[in-house]
Amino acid sequence: MALRIASPTGAVLVVLVAACDGPQSALDVAGDGATRIADLFWGMAAGAAVIWIGVVGLAVYATRVRPGEHSGRTAKLLLIGGGVVFPTIVLTGLLSYGLLLIPELREPSDGRLIVSVTGEQWWWRVRYETADGRTVELANELRLPVGEAVEVRLESRDVIHAFWVPSLAGKIDMVPGRVTRLSLKPTRTGEFRGACAEYCGESHALMAFPVAVMEPAAFAAWLEDQHALAAPPSTPETERGARLFMAMGCGSCHAVRGTAAAGTIGPDLTHIGGRASLGAGILVNDVDAFARWIAETDHVKPGVRMPAFGMLAESDLRALGQYLESLQ
Amino acid sequence: MVKSPRLRDSLWMLIAAPTIWSLHFLFSYVTAAVWCAKLAEGASLGGARTAVAMYSAAAIAAIGAVAHYGWRRHCQETRHPHDVPTSHGRQRFLGFAILLLAGLSAVAVVYGALPAAFIASCH
Ligand SMILES: [Cu+2]
Numbered sequence: 001m002a003l004r005i006a007s008p009t010g011a012v013l014v015v016l017v018a019a020c021d022g023p024q025s026a027l028d029v030a031g032d033g034a035t036r037i038a039d040l041f042w043g044m045a046a047g048a049a050v051i052w053i054g055v056v057g058l059a060v061y062a063t064r065v066r067p068g069e070h071s072g073r074t075a076k077l078l079l080i081g082g083g084v085v086f087p088t089i090v091l092t093g094l095l096s097y098g099l100l101l102i103p104e105l106r107e108p109s110d111g112r113l114i115v116s117v118t119g120e121q122w123w124w125r126v127r128y129e130t131a132d133g134r135t136v137e138l139a140n141e142l143r144l145p146v147g148e149a150v151e152v153r154l155e156s157r158d159v160i161h162a163f164w165v166p167s168l169a170g171k172i173d174m175v176p177g178r179v180t181r182l183s184l185k186p187t188r189t190g191e192f193r194g195a196c197a198e199y200c201g202e203s204h205a206l207m208a209f210p211v212a213v214m215e216p217a218a219f220a221a222w223l224e225d226q227h228a229l230a231a232p233p234s235t236p237e238t239e240r241g242a243r244l245f246m247a248m249g250c251g252s253c254h255a256v257r258g259t260a261a262a263g264t265i266g267p268d269l270t271h272i273g274g275r276a277s278l279g280a281g282i283l284v285n286d287v288d289a290f291a292r293w294i295a296e297t298d299h300v301k302p303g304v305r306m307p308a309f310g311m312l313a314e315s316d317l318r319a320l321g322q323y324l325e326s327l328q
Numbered sequence: 329m330v331k332s333p334r335l336r337d338s339l340w341m342l343i344a345a346p347t348i349w350s351l352h353f354l355f356s357y358v359t360a361a362v363w364c365a366k367l368a369e370g371a372s373l374g375g376a377r378t379a380v381a382m383y384s385a386a387a388i389a390a391i392g393a394v395a396h397y398g399w400r401r402h403c404q405e406t407r408h409p410h411d412v413p414t415s416h417g418r419q420r421f422l423g424f425a426i427l428l429l430a431g432l433s434a435v436a437v438v439y440g441a442l443p444a445a446f447i448a449s450c451h
Contacts, residue, residue, distance in 0.1 A: 084431075088435055091439075092435075092438075092439075095439060095442055096442060096446065099442055099443055099445075099446035099447065100446055102446065102447055103446070103447060103448065103449065106451060107449065107451055179451075180451075181451050
């Protein structure tokens with residue numbers, strides 16, 4: 001690319017501006033909560049700039065424009081006014097405004113869809129509950145209808161995690177034994193990224209998830225598909241993979257609805273082939289990645305609660321990969 | 329030299345206002361926690377908010393009294409400067425410090441109570 005950056009300032013600016021967009025930016029907003037937070041940020045940044053200019057201006061005034069003694073009265077006024085009264089008023093205003101925002105950011109008044117997300121070392125269990133009372137358990141991916149307020153209920157099964165999709169809303173801790181809440185109301189469709197934002201052990205940095213905001217009709221169709229049982233294997237290769245899946249005991253930890261696999265320790269794999277990523281947002285979703293995940297799980301994700309099946313032959317790994325990939 | 333007995337008192341008075349602040353915080357926190365865990369109906373923060381309002385009124389009144397005491401101590405001997413190392417100077421300095429800490433604690437009590445003013449639910 002023929003982009004030449006003329007000065008260090010230019011370089012810094014390019015880096016700063018480039019850092020403002022992308023799938024995981026709190027300033028490239030795509031949701032109601034993030035919009036409020038970004039507004040607050042820009043307002044505070046502008047206010048801080050004004051105060052900074054004022055303070056530096058005073059310093060210049062006192063040292064350059066009018067050096068020498070000033071009246072004790074003015075000094076006292078400046079100290080008490082600028083040092084005590086002004087900050088107290090500003091902080092009280094900011095605190096009140098922030099607190100005022102909280103109820104609506106945490107709990108939508110009109111949420112019809114409830115998504116429960118449970119943080120587990122180091123992945124996400126995701127349950128959708130529609131207004132008609134039907135539920136379906138999925139994992140490691142979040143899909144939302146655009147323009148609709150969704151109530152997200154957050155829990156943890158082990159240690160404290162935190163749920164954060166910067167483009168959509170603020171972050172909230174997931175505390176064992178408690179349910180915390182967050183309202184997500186996406187304002188435009190697109191692909192975003194969420195991550196765990198509270199250190200939760202050795203693979204904390206490998207605990208992320210893709211987020212897709214879809215048109216309501218597409219979302220409804222997708223959710224309907226997720227309710228469906230797993231597609232039965234249709235080729236000799238995927239059939240072999242399905243048999244291996246049961247033979248290797250994968251089904252004691254993983255559920256594939258519609259088969260004998262009904263484990264609940266690990267993520268539901270009924271539609272794993274249709275997810276945007278693998279292993280909680282860390283690998284692309286293809287046959288090679290499946291093979292790698294199964295054979296060297298603990299290399300891909302240190303400390304992972306799934307045993308590596310490195311003893312499997314390459315052809316077996318590929319058969320398993322083909323099978324899992326076919327679970328759309 | 330005879331020590332003024334009040335000098336010892338005023339050291340205690342120095343921490344009075346911050347102590348009230350910390351007690352206010354502790355009581356508010358524990359009340360809200362117990363309320364939400366054991367008593368709340370439909371996750372409403374209701375009763376805990378009333379309690380926090382009462383704690384706050386009591387704390388502000390007590391801090392006001394401490395501030396008044398500090399102010400009196402500071403103004404008692406205005407003939408003397410308050411920044412020289414004499415007994416009088418010390419009295420005046422301590423009075424002023426008590427007053428300032430009372431101001432800080434009052435603001436802190438208000439900030440500690442503000443969440444209860446804005447948030448109505450245990451969630
Ligand atoms: Cu984490």
